[in-house]
Amino acid sequence: MSMEKKHATPIFKKAVKRPMILFEIVVGLALLSMLLSLLFSFFTSSAKMQDKLKKAEAALEERQHLSSRLQTILTSVIPSSDPYLPAPLYTQQFPEEKNISLVVYFDHGIDPDPAFSGPSLARIYINPKHELCLAIWPREREKGKTSVRHEVLLRHVESFAFQFATKKADQSIGWENKRPAKAKQTIPSLVRLDIWENEQKKPSLQFAFALSSTEPSIVYSAHEGVKKKI
Incomplete structure (x- = not known):
């Protein structure tokens, strides 16, 4: 009986691990590299999209600031009585400048600075860095003091042009590109701004500003469009 137990064959055998062959290792590495490549491309495209969104948001905020700043200045024009x-x-037209200011x-x-409170002078121009700038200084300046505030409104500007609503000889409404510094000149009721960000025929940006003026007055009709001055 003891001899039978000693030479009995075991029912369960210990499993022997099969070594991985080179082909399986290569396939596993290939699948891993494909997965890593997909993940890398996803994160790269996501980063590029976020960068584009940030640039678009910055450009939109810059244009909104430009519109708001000019609207505040143009709607606060003080008529000259002197x-x-x-x-x-x-x-x-200033010397050594391509565009008219x-x-x-x-x-x-x-x-906050009392010197810049109340009546002030503003100049809108393009600097040598192709930036649309705003310069503000007090109208009443002290001798020896020329404090000026400079502000960049828009970058990468090639040129710009203002157009002013005016009354023609036949009493119709037209547009003029220049306004001389004549005394007792009326304030236009509408001002348009065209901006070219590069050398092209059509402007890249267009803005319109309504001023608190009645010269020339414009009447809108649902059927006839813009009428002549009253």
């Missing part, structure tokens, strides 16, 4: 002073809104005499309101 016949010896220039018009409150006129264009001027717009000069505005406006009410700057209340400012």
Whole structure:
């Protein structure tokens, strides 16, 4: 009996591990590399999309700031009652500048710096870095002090042009590109701004500003469109 137990064959045998062959290792590495490649491309495209969204958001905020800033200045134009002073809104060509600048005499309101509160002068121009800039300085400047505030409104600007609503000889409404600094000149009721960000025929951006003026007055009709001045 003891001899039978000693030489009995075991029912369960210990499993022997089969070594992995080279082909299986290569296939596993290939699948892993494909998975890593897909994950890398996903994260790369996601990062690029976020970068594009940030640039678009920054450009939109910059354009909104430009529109809001110019709207505040143009709607605060102060009519000139002194016949010896220039018009409150006129264009001027400065030396060594390709584009014409717009000069505005406006009410700057209340400012933390008392020197910049109330009536001020603003100049809209393009600097050598192709940036649309705004310069503001007090109308009443002290001798020896020329404090000026410079602000960049829009970058990468090739050129710009203002257009002003005016009354023609036949009493119709037209547009003019230049306004001389004549005394007692009326304030236009509409001002358009065209901006070219590169050398192309059509402007890249267009803005319109309604000023608190009645010259020329414009009447809108649902059927006839824009009528002539009353």
